[in-house]
Amino acid sequence: MTTSRFAAVRPLRIVIAGGSGQVGRMLARHFQRRGDHVVVLTRGPHTAEWQTVHWDAQTPGLWTDYLEGADVCINLTGRSVNCRYTPDNRVEIYNSRIVSTTLLGEVIASLQNPPCVWMNASTATIYRHALDRPMDEKTGELGGGEPGAPDTWNFSIRVAKDWETAFFKADTPHTRKVAMRSAITFSPVAGNAFALLSNLVRVGLGGKQGNGRQWVSWIHEDDFARAVEFLILHENMEGPINIASPYPEQNREFMETLRDAWNMPNGIPAPTPLLELAAFFMRTETELVLKSRRVVPMRLLKAGFEFQIPNWAHAAEDLVERWRRSRE
Numbered sequence: 001m002t003t004s005r006f007a008a009v010r011p012l013r014i015v016i017a018g019g020s021g022q023v024g025r026m027l028a029r030h031f032q033r034r035g036d037h038v039v040v041l042t043r044g045p046h047t048a049e050w051q052t053v054h055w056d057a058q059t060p061g062l063w064t065d066y067l068e069g070a071d072v073c074i075n076l077t078g079r080s081v082n083c084r085y086t087p088d089n090r091v092e093i094y095n096s097r098i099v100s101t102t103l104l105g106e107v108i109a110s111l112q113n114p115p116c117v118w119m120n121a122s123t124a125t126i127y128r129h130a131l132d133r134p135m136d137e138k139t140g141e142l143g144g145g146e147p148g149a150p151d152t153w154n155f156s157i158r159v160a161k162d163w164e165t166a167f168f169k170a171d172t173p174h175t176r177k178v179a180m181r182s183a184i185t186f187s188p189v190a191g192n193a194f195a196l197l198s199n200l201v202r203v204g205l206g207g208k209q210g211n212g213r214q215w216v217s218w219i220h221e222d223d224f225a226r227a228v229e230f231l232i233l234h235e236n237m238e239g240p241i242n243i244a245s246p247y248p249e250q251n252r253e254f255m256e257t258l259r260d261a262w263n264m265p266n267g268i269p270a271p272t273p274l275l276e277l278a279a280f281f282m283r284t285e286t287e288l289v290l291k292s293r294r295v296v297p298m299r300l301l302k303a304g305f306e307f308q309i310p311n312w313a314h315a316a317e318d319l320v321e322r323w324r325r326s327r328e
Contacts, residue, residue, distance in 0.1 A: 012037070012072055015066050016028055016039070016075075018078065019040035020046045022191075023076055026221050027076075027228060031229075032050050042054065043056060058100070067114070068113055069113045070115045072115055073119070074119045075104055077096060077097065078096050079093050081093060082288070084283050084284065093159060097162075102166050106170070108172045117231075118177050119232070120167045120180065122160060123181060123182060124242065125293065126142055126161060127293065128141050128144075130292050135242075135296065136297075136298035136299075137239075156287060164179050181241065183245070185218075185224045198258070198262065198320070201255070201259050201264050204267060207267035208269045209270045212255075213252070214251050214289075214291065218249075230303075237303060241300065242299065245311075247310055247311055261313075261320040275290065
């Protein structure tokens with residue numbers, strides 16, 4: 001198995017663009033504790049235990065100096081999709097991803113000593129609504145234009161495809177590129193998917209959503225960070241890579257397991273019309289819970305990556321316990 005030339009030689013210099021969100025903070029903390037030097041590029045004021053540098057994600061600036069000679073660039077920039085897909089929000093969701101990725105490609109191409117690895121966020125949403133079979137990197141079918149698919153689903157898929165196109169067309173011959181097609185990353189922190197679903201469970205609304213047959217692809221935050229580290233250190237890993245637990249669950253079992261972790265025996269189901277109404281008032285979209293994402297990490301598994309928390313029952317118990325400890 002091919003590993004990186006800097007695998008165990010010295011601390012890495014890692015630049016995380018758009019690293020002030022949940023996943024960015026988690027990765028920055030992981031690599032900082034590993035002994036690496038982390039720089040986070042952020043558009044707003046941000047105080048952290050690692051170095052932060054301002055950028056606007058649209059134009060070159062002093063931040064480009066931090067990429068010169070860096071080992072790794074991780075780009076997580078993108079406006080949150082937890083909103084209504086209004087015309088203005090669609091423009092912001094799209095441009096925040098495409099413009100920042102294009103900019104990073106131009107900057108990296110101009111450097112004398114560019115990063116060895118550039119990892120760009122992507123999403124498991126790029127695959128079609130899959131009830132029938134798992135989607136891996138080799139045989140998975142990209143979505144878009146399926147009969148009867150909501151316009152919001154097609155929009156998300158178009159964003160994902162154009163995002164990867166902007167990434168891979170960047171002329172960076174000296175930099176290995178990985179598109180991280182990640183599932184929902186679950187962390188025991190407020191304001192994210194785990195918090196939202198847990199809140200529903202704890203007030204008795206944690207039943208199946210829609211018909212409950214849609215698949216949920218997910219990954220525990222610890223395995224996400226370990227997978228990113230694995231991909232950095234293995235030079236044979238490039239191109240699109242699914243970052244998800246090898247065991248997605250159907251929504252009805254997924255919610256039942258989460259209820260068990262919270263010791264809530266019952267949960268009222270939420271049929272699709274009720275979800276649509278709730279999403280309207282919560283200023284979000286039902287795609288986040290109704291689109292079936294049955295994604296498996298075939299390339300990671302074949303490369304020898306071992307998940308520490310591959311099963312949802314174990315992950316749910318761990319996340320609930322961490323949530324409780326953090327609030328004691």
